[in-house]
Amino acid sequence: MAERERNRAAAPSPRRDTLLYLDGVTKSFDGFKAIDNLSLVLQRGEMRAIIGPNGAGKTTMMDIITGKTRPDAGEVYFAGETDLTRHDEAAIASMGIGRKFQKPTVFESHTVEDNLRLALAGSRSVFGALFHRRTSDERRRRDDILTATRLTHRRNARAADLSHGQKQWLEIAMLLAQDPQLLLIDEPVAGMTDAETEETARLLGEIAETRSVVVVEHDMHFVRALGVKVTCLHEGAVLAEGPLDAVSADPRVVEVYLGR
Numbered sequence: 001m002a003e004r005e006r007n008r009a010a011a012p013s014p015r016r017d018t019l020l021y022l023d024g025v026t027k028s029f030d031g032f033k034a035i036d037n038l039s040l041v042l043q044r045g046e047m048r049a050i051i052g053p054n055g056a057g058k059t060t061m062m063d064i065i066t067g068k069t070r071p072d073a074g075e076v077y078f079a080g081e082t083d084l085t086r087h088d089e090a091a092i093a094s095m096g097i098g099r100k101f102q103k104p105t106v107f108e109s110h111t112v113e114d115n116l117r118l119a120l121a122g123s124r125s126v127f128g129a130l131f132h133r134r135t136s137d138e139r140r141r142r143d144d145i146l147t148a149t150r151l152t153h154r155r156n157a158r159a160a161d162l163s164h165g166q167k168q169w170l171e172i173a174m175l176l177a178q179d180p181q182l183l184l185i186d187e188p189v190a191g192m193t194d195a196e197t198e199e200t201a202r203l204l205g206e207i208a209e210t211r212s213v214v215v216v217e218h219d220m221h222f223v224r225a226l227g228v229k230v231t232c233l234h235e236g237a238v239l240a241e242g243p244l245d246a247v248s249a250d251p252r253v254v255e256v257y258l259g260r
């Protein structure tokens with residue numbers, strides 16, 4: 001082993017115990033820096049809320065984490081050791097990073113339960129016969145996910161007949177079917193009623209008891225209800241980070257985001 005490598009192996013790494021570690025990440029589109037020297041660290045089991053104006057780079061950050069977009073520079077590590085910049089989208093998904101896009105992608109003409117069944121079957125095919133579950137285990141898993149996402153009483157409804165909020169929860173249910181360690185969720189409560197928004201905050205809080213979550217959202221009532229550390233992005237970098245009260249009192253955050 002070269003001496004330099006030995007030293008690196010022996011040195012304590014600041015990212016070792018983290019779940020997600022971004023440092024110095026930069027991504028330009030036609031010379032425009034959408035992500036500009038971004039550093040962000042998520043601990044295992046943490047839920048983080050990401051806020052910031054349109055164009056701040058929130059979605060691009062998620063694209064980089066999930067392998068949809070390659071950064072020009074910087075480090076992106078999962079679970080301390082895995083360099084995500086060296087893997088493609090499918091590989092990153094199978095490592096346990098699940099993503100929910102803003103636009104629902106459920107099968108409208110299928111029932112809630114069938115949508116979930118398909119999602120569970122899809123995740124199973126990745127691991128093949130190796131982790132084949134018994135039918136009763138699968139039913140229990142389905143029941144657990146439906147309970148977690150407040151959809152048990154709607155299990156036989158067509159997805160098309162769900163409320164907007166319930167459709168979003170079904171998306172989260174299908175994400176949970178992949179059994180991800182980390183969930184990335186983009187604007188889950190846009191268009192939801194106040195009651196659905198509050199329920200979604202509780203739902204994500206429960207999910208975060210056993211998984212890590214990064215949630216992008218503009219709804220400040222929702223972010224407050226989450227009660228987690230907040231990162232405000234602006235021009236592709238972290239503008240402020242900390243408890244919501246501190247971040248929302250930061251004059252720079254007020255100027256670029258809250259004072260709109």
Ligand SMILES: Nc1ncnc2c1ncn2[C@@H]1O[C@H](COP(=O)(O)OP(=O)(O)O)[C@@H](O)[C@H]1O
Binds near residue numbers: 052054055057058059
């Ligand atoms: N594929 C792309 N090609 C060119 N520009 C892009 C691309 N993706 C994002 N951008 C630009 O990068 C900036 C950040 O976008 P985005 O990450 O979508 O911001 P946010 O999600 O915070 O609103 C925006 O100015 C956007 O126009």
Ligand SMILES: [Mg+2]
Binds near residue numbers: 058059060
């Ligand atoms: Mg976005």
